[in-house]
Amino acid sequence: MIGYYNYTVILTYLGLAASLTGILLLFAGSCPLPVAICLLLFAGLCDMFDGRVARTMKRTSMQENFGVQIDSLSDLICFGVFPACIVYRIGQHRHFLIPVLVFFVICGLVRLAFFNVRNIEQKYNPEANLDNCFVGLPITCSSLLVPLLYACRPYFILYGKGPYRNLLYAVFLAVTMALCAFAFISPFRIRKPTKKGMLFLVLLGCLILAAVILSYRLLARGGA
Secondary structure, three states: OOOOOHHHHHHHHHHHHHHHHHHHHHHHOOOOHHHHEEEEEEEHHHHHHHHHHHHOOHHHHHHHHHHHHHHHHOOOOOOOHHHHHHHHOOOOOOHHHHHHHHHHHHHHHHHHHHHHHHHHHHOOHHOOOOOOOOEEOOHHHHHHHHHHHHHHHHHHHHHOOOOOHHHHHHHHHHHHHHHHHHHOOOOOOOEEEOOOHHHHHHHHHHHHHHHHHHHHHHHHHHHO
């Protein structure tokens, strides 16, 4: 068996399994959107702590590099492909969303590749003087953005006026996802979260989950 098998990769595999389950169920048409969003939030939670879990074990250089690679490969599916599938579904499969979502995934891929190269540069070239920051918006932010987009849905579908409410919501999705894609590849810096920052993100995720459940109930009552 090639590869490395220890507890440091379990959270990465759990997040990937949750995302793939959501994608397959969305394709089958048997996955309610709140369930898919819960799976996305779970994948985001796994990704948040997988690095800290990995650092609890003394690993060889090969094991560390392996962990970095599988984390990025998993992130592309969990926070690139899976969010794109959810947005296409909540946008009611409007075709003009397709090029936007393709662009979103490509930008996520570029961002992850750049992160890997930068990580190698920082590790093997101390003179590079790279600080403890992310360059560009981390792709994992989509695990919070997409649930927020769903939570906004009742305000367009139920409380909006005019016959083009669904179209307006789909345009809103397209614009937001396009801006997020540009943020992936923009050269601004974001400091990596501290323990307090991670706690804040967990609490924010819980609030967003509550908003998703509320939105689902409102849409169900409104027949949407």
